[in-house]
Amino acid sequence: MAELGERYSKINISPVIEKRKEDIMASIIELKNVSKVYGDDILTKVLSDISLSIEEGSFSSVIGQSGSGKSTLLNLMGTLDKPTTGDIMINNTSIKNLSKDELAVLRNQTIGFVFQFHYLLPEFSVLENVLIPYEIMCTDRKKDVLEDPKQRAVSLLKLVGLEKVIDKNAARISGGQQQRAAIARALMNHPKIILADEPTGNLDSYSTEMIYDLFRELNNTLHTTFLIITHDQKVAEKTDRIIEIKDGRINLDITK
Ligand SMILES: Nc1ncnc2c1ncn2[C@@H]1O[C@H](COP(=O)(O)OP(=O)(O)O)[C@@H](O)[C@H]1O
Numbered sequence: 001m002a003e004l005g006e007r008y009s010k011i012n013i014s015p016v017i018e019k020r021k022e023d024i025m026a027s028i029i030e031l032k033n034v035s036k037v038y039g040d041d042i043l044t045k046v047l048s049d050i051s052l053s054i055e056e057g058s059f060s061s062v063i064g065q066s067g068s069g070k071s072t073l074l075n076l077m078g079t080l081d082k083p084t085t086g087d088i089m090i091n092n093t094s095i096k097n098l099s100k101d102e103l104a105v106l107r108n109q110t111i112g113f114v115f116q117f118h119y120l121l122p123e124f125s126v127l128e129n130v131l132i133p134y135e136i137m138c139t140d141r142k143k144d145v146l147e148d149p150k151q152r153a154v155s156l157l158k159l160v161g162l163e164k165v166i167d168k169n170a171a172r173i174s175g176g177q178q179q180r181a182a183i184a185r186a187l188m189n190h191p192k193i194i195l196a197d198e199p200t201g202n203l204d205s206y207s208t209e210m211i212y213d214l215f216r217e218l219n220n221t222l223h224t225t226f227l228i229i230t231h232d233q234k235v236a237e238k239t240d241r242i243i244e245i246k247d248g249r250i251n252l253d254i255t256k
């Protein structure tokens with residue numbers, strides 16, 4: 001990490017400017033003193049008192065050794081899990097008092113997930129897989145979607161370069177293509193945030209590069225916020241902000 005520190009300069013601005021910056025930059029995810037403890041008998045404290053703000057439209061990575069708490073952090077940000085103490089604001093909504101159903105709606109409307117394993121349904125076509133987040137959207141909100149969902153899925157598949165395999169069975173395309181399909185699926189409901197957990201951990205270096213170029217393009221064109229967990233320093237260096245987790249705390253937070 002010393003290397004990274006040399007290449008990027010840490011933000012070093014006065015508290016007054018910092019405050020003004022906060023007013024201008026809208027945060028899309030905000031963690032307030034978040035801790036996470038697992039277990040009932042034997043307690044494992046995985047995250048300790050983390051406060052962190054992710055700006056809307058930003059392109060950041062989370063790095064850290066295996067077991068440092070990266071996935072736990074991402075799952076909390078994605079409302080897949082709740083903090084033991086502290087609060088999380090997603091798009092200015094506190095998740096503290098939301099019911100399971102309310103959380104599911106917030107998640108479905110705001111967040112797209114990309115995991116290391118794509119979790120496509122193998123017996124469905126690529127197009128059908130991309131349509132799934134729309135299909136599980138609550139009926140009420142479906143009415144608000146003006147565009148034709150199939151048309152949207154097709155245009156997303158074009159965007160990720162899969163126009164030729166739209167009707168193919170998801171099990172019959174390459175690993176890199178499957179991950180692209182998973183990205184198109186994550187984008188289906190116009191999420192403000194994409195949370196990606198080692199999204200290229202399973203891919204060769206060529207596909208990895210393609211996926212990151214695609215993420216950057218989506219960030220530039222759709223202004224989708226990206227938060228990407230990676231163990232690959234080269235990948236992290238392509239992002240604008242690197243957050244390092246060590247022993248459940250933020251060890252480094254570097255902005256280009
Ligand atoms: N559901 C769980 N129950 C108990 N311990 C867990 C659970 N999930 C993760 N852990 C523990 O929390 C620590 C951090 O895990 P994780 O967030 O997956 O780390 P990373 O993604 O950085 O590898 C590890 O020690 C792991 O064993």
Ligand SMILES: [Mg+2]
Nearest residue numbers: 070071072197
């Ligand atoms: Mg992990």
